[in-house]
Amino acid sequence: xxxxxxxxxxxxxxxxxxxxxxxxxxxxxxxxxxxxxxxxxxxxxxxxxxxxxxxxxxxxxxxxxxxxxxxxxxxxxxxxxxxxxxxxxxxxxxxxxxxxxxxxxxxxxxxxxxxxxxxxxxxxxxxxxxxxxxxxxxxxxx
Numbered sequence: 001x002x003x004x005x006x007x008x009x010x011x012x013x014x015x016x017x018x019x020x021x022x023x024x025x026x027x028x029x030x031x032x033x034x035x036x037x038x039x040x041x042x043x044x045x046x047x048x049x050x051x052x053x054x055x056x057x058x059x060x061x062x063x064x065x066x067x068x069x070x071x072x073x074x075x076x077x078x079x080x081x082x083x084x085x086x087x088x089x090x091x092x093x094x095x096x097x098x099x100x101x102x103x104x105x106x107x108x109x110x111x112x113x114x115x116x117x118x119x120x121x122x123x124x125x126x127x128x129x130x131x132x133x134x135x136x137x138x139x140x141x142x
Contacts, residue, residue: 014066024048025059029069030083034091034100040081074100074129090128096137103130 007026008018016022021044028043029035035043041056060081063069067086073079074093084102092101115123133141 010068014068016062016066016068020048021051021055022059022063024051025056026063026068026083029060029063029081033082033084033102034072034080036078036080072100072127088126090130092130092132092134094134094137095131096133096141099134099137101134 004023007023007030011018011022011026024044024047025040027047028040032039032043037057037060040060041051041053044051044056060069060071064071064081069081069083070085071079071081072091074091077093077098080100082102088105089102090105092103093099115121132138
């Protein structure tokens with residue numbers, strides 16, 4: 001996880017004021033990758049017990065708009081947040097327990113950015129979600 005001074009610098013570089021709620025939410029996202037909003041609220045309240053739901057939602061939106069966190073929402077799931085931004089990674093999602101893990105792009109130089117027919121679009125990102133069973137759930141079904 002990033003250290004306190006690094007998180008402060010990240011906020012400043014994004015032209016965001018360093019506030020206690022922003023620091024607490026950013027720490028929570030770093031400490032709990034792929035957590036949903038309720039999980040981020042719980043983790044933030046461990047540090048700032050009086051922070052409101054709305055304040056956490058507002059901070060998450062500001063952090064996502066600034067590109068400091070990424071909001072993902074696999075089909076059938078609530079929104080989740082991660083601090084891994086600025087690369088072209090994808091996710092593995094367990095159909096049974098809902099666990100989510102990062103996976104780097106399949107091969108080489110982001111081949112998934114080359115659409116078979118881009119229809120004139122300038123593609124700068126691709127979202128790929130792999131679905132299956134995590135090792136724990138797969139072991140339970142054998």
